[in-house]
Amino acid sequence: MRILVATDAFRPxxxxxxxxxxxxxxxxxxxxxxxxxxxxQGFPTIPLPTxxxxxxxxxxxxxxxxxxxxxxxxxxxxxxxxxVGLAARRFCLNQGLPFTTSYHTRFPEYIAARTPIPxxxxxxxxxxxxxxxxxxxxxxxxxxxxxxxxxxxxxxxWSRGVDHVAFNPSKRVAWDLPKPIFLYAGRLAPEKNLDAFxxxxxxxxxxxxxxxxxxxxxxxxxxxxxxxxxxKGDDLCSLYASADVxxxxxxxxxxxxxxxxxLASGLPVAAFPVLGPLDxxxxxxxxxxxxxxxxxxxQALDIPRDRARAHAETYxxxxxxxxxxxxxxxxxxxxAARHGSGTAAKPAADASGKKSExxxxxxxxxx
Numbered sequence: 001m002r003i004l005v006a007t008d009a010f011r012p013x014x015x016x017x018x019x020x021x022x023x024x025x026x027x028x029x030x031x032x033x034x035x036x037x038x039x040x041q042g043f044p045t046i047p048l049p050t051x052x053x054x055x056x057x058x059x060x061x062x063x064x065x066x067x068x069x070x071x072x073x074x075x076x077x078x079x080x081x082x083x084v085g086l087a088a089r090r091f092c093l094n095q096g097l098p099f100t101t102s103y104h105t106r107f108p109e110y111i112a113a114r115t116p117i118p119x120x121x122x123x124x125x126x127x128x129x130x131x132x133x134x135x136x137x138x139x140x141x142x143x144x145x146x147x148x149x150x151x152x153x154x155x156x157x158w159s160r161g162v163d164h165v166a167f168n169p170s171k172r173v174a175w176d177l178p179k180p181i182f183l184y185a186g187r188l189a190p191e192k193n194l195d196a197f198x199x200x201x202x203x204x205x206x207x208x209x210x211x212x213x214x215x216x217x218x219x220x221x222x223x224x225x226x227x228x229x230x231x232k233g234d235d236l237c238s239l240y241a242s243a244d245v246x247x248x249x250x251x252x253x254x255x256x257x258x259x260x261x262x263l264a265s266g267l268p269v270a271a272f273p274v275l276g277p278l279d280x281x282x283x284x285x286x287x288x289x290x291x292x293x294x295x296x297x298x299q300a301l302d303i304p305r306d307r308a309r310a311h312a313e314t315y316x317x318x319x320x321x322x323x324x325x326x327x328x329x330x331x332x333x334x335x336a337a338r339h340g341s342g343t344a345a346k347p348a349a350d351a352s353g354k355k356s357e358x359x360x361x362x363x364x365x366x367x
Contacts, residue, residue: 001033001325004073006064008082009104010039013054014230015187016257017104020160021079027161027321038067040084059083065091075328079104081129089132098134098335100328102158103147109252110191127151135331137324139255140279154334156327161317162260169266169309171234172241177226180204180301183243183267185236186250186258188212196249196272198222200294206247209239240265245300248277249293256280263287263312266305270296286311 005025009017025035040057048054064087068076076092076099078085085101092099108122130136130152137158138144144155175181182202186192189212198206198218206225208218219227231239240246246262248271256276259269269287271277281287286308290296 001075001328002073003028003033003035003075003077003328004038004068004071005035005077005079006038006068006084006088007079008040008057008084009054009080010037010041014232016253016255017079019257020104023161023163023317024321024324027317028325030318031321031325033325036071036073038064038071038084038088043084057083059087061087061090064088065094075099075332077102077328078133081107081126086129089129093132098332098339100135100137100156100331101130101133102137103130103143103152104139104254106191106252106254110189113190123150133331134335135327137327140275142275142279143254146275154331156331158324158327159315159320160255160257160260161315161320162257162264162312163317164264164313166234166237167240167261167264167312168237169241169305171238171265173238175205175242177205177207178203180244181207181242182245182247182270182297183207183209183239183262184247184249185209185231185240185261188215188218190214191250191252193249193251194218195221196293197247198225200297202294202297204244207239207243209236237265240267243267245270245297246287247271247293247297250274250276259287260312260315263308266309268300268303268305268308270300272296281311284311 005021007021009015011018028035040055043057043059045055045057048056064084068088068091076088076097078088078099078101108119111117111122112119127150135154135156136152137156138147139158139160141157144157148155181204184194184197188194188210194214208225208227209231211230215227240262246267246269248256248259248269251272251274253276259277259280262269263286269281270293271287271289272291272293273289277289281289286303288296288299
C-alpha cells in the first residue's frame with residue numbers, strides 16, 4: 001500500500017506531529033507499505049503570525065493538485081488543517097476520492113489564547129474540514145469522546161509509540177546541578193502553561209528544554225530555571241534519562257509525545273489530570289496526576305524508574321503503524337459501502353486537466 005501524507009508540519013519543525021509522521025514512515029515498510037509526504041518543501045512560505053519558526057506554505061489548489069495527480073499512490077491521508085491540507089482536501093473532494101485526516105492539535109484553544117476569536121467558531125471550521133473525510137484519526141479515547149460531543153464524525157483511534165532504543169535509562173549521566181532535577185521538554189508557548197511549573201516552590205533544580213515564542217519572557221521571569229534551548233539526538237535522550245521527574249504542565253495537548261519519551265527514559269511524570277496525561281499515564285503508577293502540581297512533582301520522586309520504563313514499553317510504533325493502516329482500510333471500505341465501490345474509480349483530471357496518475361495506478365487495499 002502506497003500512502004501519501006499531506007502535511008503542513010514537517011522538517012525543520014521540531015514537534016510531536018513531525019516526530020509521529022516520521023516514525024510512522026519508518027515503521028510502514030515492515031507492513032508492506034510505503035509512506036511519502038506532500039509538505040511545504042518546494043513551495044514559497046511565510047511565517048505563521050505569533051509563531052515565526054513555523055512557516056506556512058503558499059500552496060494553491062492547482063499546484064497541490066498537480067503534485068498529487070503525478071504520484072502513484074493508493075490513499076491520501078491529510079495530517080494538518082493548513083494550506084497544504086486544505087488544498088489536498090479540495091483535490092480529493094473534486095476527484096471523488098476517499099481520504100482520511102488526523103486531529104493532532106487543539107487549535108481552538110491555542111487561537112483563543114492569542115486572539116479574540118471564540119473557540120466555537122474555530123471548532124465549527126475544523127468540524128467542517130474533518131467531517132468531509134472517510135475517517136478522522138485521534139490519539140486517545142478521551143479526545144474521541146470530546147470531539148464526538150462537538151459533532152465530529154467517523155472518529156478512529158490512532159495511538160503513538162516511542163523509540164525504546166534511543167530513549168533509554170542507560171543514557172543517564174551525572175549533572176552538576178542541585179538535586180532533584182525537574183525537567184520540562186517541549187515547545188515554549190502560552191498554551192503549554194509553563195508558568196504553572198516554573199512558579200512552583202520545589203527543591204533542587206528546574207530545567208527547561210526547547211524553544212518557542214515564550215522563551216524570552218519566561219527566562220526573564222524565572223532566572224533561577226535553566227533554559228537549555230533545543231536539544232536533539234543523544235543529547236536530548238541523555239537529558240531525559242538524567243533528570244528525576246518530568247513535569248508536564250500543559251492542559252491542552254491531545255497526547256504529549258514527550259510523555260512517552262520521558263517514560264522510556266525511566267523518568268516518572270508529574271502532570272495535571274487532563275486529556276493527554278489521563279490517557280497516557282492513567283492508573284499505571286508511572287506518574288502522578290494532581291491538580292496540585294507541586295504535590296504531583298514531589299510524589300513522583302518516589303516512583304521507581306523501572307516502572308516508568310515498563311509502562312513506556314507498552315507503546316510501540318509497530319502497534320501504532322498497524323492501527324494507522326487498519327484505519328485506512330476500514331475507512332475505505334466504509335466509504336465504498338456508503339457511496340458505491342465505483343465512486344472513486346471513475347476517470348478524473350487534476351487541476352491542469354491531466355488524467356490523474358493517482359487513479360491510473362491505484363490498487364486495492366487489503367485490511
